[in-house]
Amino acid sequence: MIEFKNITKSYNNGGPPAVANISLRIERGEFIFLVGPSGAGKSTLIKLLFREIMPTAGRLFFLKRNITEFTESELLRYRRRIGMVFQDFRLLKQKTVYENVAFALEVLGQSPRKIRQKVPLALEKVGLTGKEKAFPSELSGGEAQRVGIARAIVKDPLIILADEPTGNVDRDNSKQIMKLFEGINEGGTTVIVATHAWELVNQLQKRVIALKKGRIIRDEQNGGYDTEY
Ligand code: ADP
Numbered sequence: 665m666i667e668f669k670n671i672t673k674s675y676n677n678g679g680p681p682a683v684a685n686i687s688l689r690i691e692r693g694e695f696i697f698l699v700g701p702s703g704a705g706k707s708t709l710i711k712l713l714f715r716e717i718m719p720t721a722g723r724l725f726f727l728k729r730n731i732t733e734f735t736e737s738e739l740l741r742y743r744r745r746i747g748m749v750f751q752d753f754r755l756l757k758q759k760t761v762y763e764n765v766a767f768a769l770e771v772l773g774q775s776p777r778k779i780r781q782k783v784p785l786a787l788e789k790v791g792l793t794g795k796e797k798a799f800p801s802e803l804s805g806g807e808a809q810r811v812g813i814a815r816a817i818v819k820d821p822l823i824i825l826a827d828e829p830t831g832n833v834d835r836d837n838s839k840q841i842m843k844l845f846e847g848i849n850e851g852g853t854t855v856i857v858a859t860h861a862w863e864l865v866n867q868l869q870k871r872v873i874a875l876k877k878g879r880i881i882r883d884e885q886n887g888g889y890d891t892e893y
Pocket of ligand 1: 675677681682683700701702703704705706707708709
């Protein structure tokens, strides 16, 4: 489904490339943890996948099409199929929980009827039924991230990309968040999570891709988090 072919990204800051000559295949329905120390290149891989940034060299395929060659309209269509989850949640402060999730569909031009159908289902999946009217400032970190996940899944994405999704969430809630990703993945969605949460990586036993200085140093099915980090 996704293929990185000799992808290198340099940020033009004179330093070594953030990721160097990465080749990697990800099949539909996989669950992947990207691990590695700070600065290893995890966020860069996620940003490349969302085409927030372009590679300096190499090709990046999604369903056999090179995403670096997408036109603006192809890029918009591609991004519709990706749900992003951020460490800092990125909720709209002046909108309620319900409105934050609904907004993800409004910007895609979906009908009010569809939105009324889908938003409650997404909120139910993340266990936030009853919190529809709350504002982000009234939520715990765990709840805010569950809104972030509801917003990502409400558009039925093919891929979920999450960059340190438990970075601002306490330990118990982090476990819940990872369980949510696991459930979403069991429904067929490809899930890619960059994380430092080593205990959860060890517990979930998914494919683990470890990066160091922009290179893949380990790629294991049912892997764990190396204590080296
Ligand atoms: P990680 O997510 O594993 O912490 P990043 O992908 O954020 O790693 O960073 C990889 C390398 O790229 C680091 O050396 C970082 O300083 C550098 N980098 C990341 N973003 C930028 C940027 N916008 N400009 C310059 N250098 C950057």
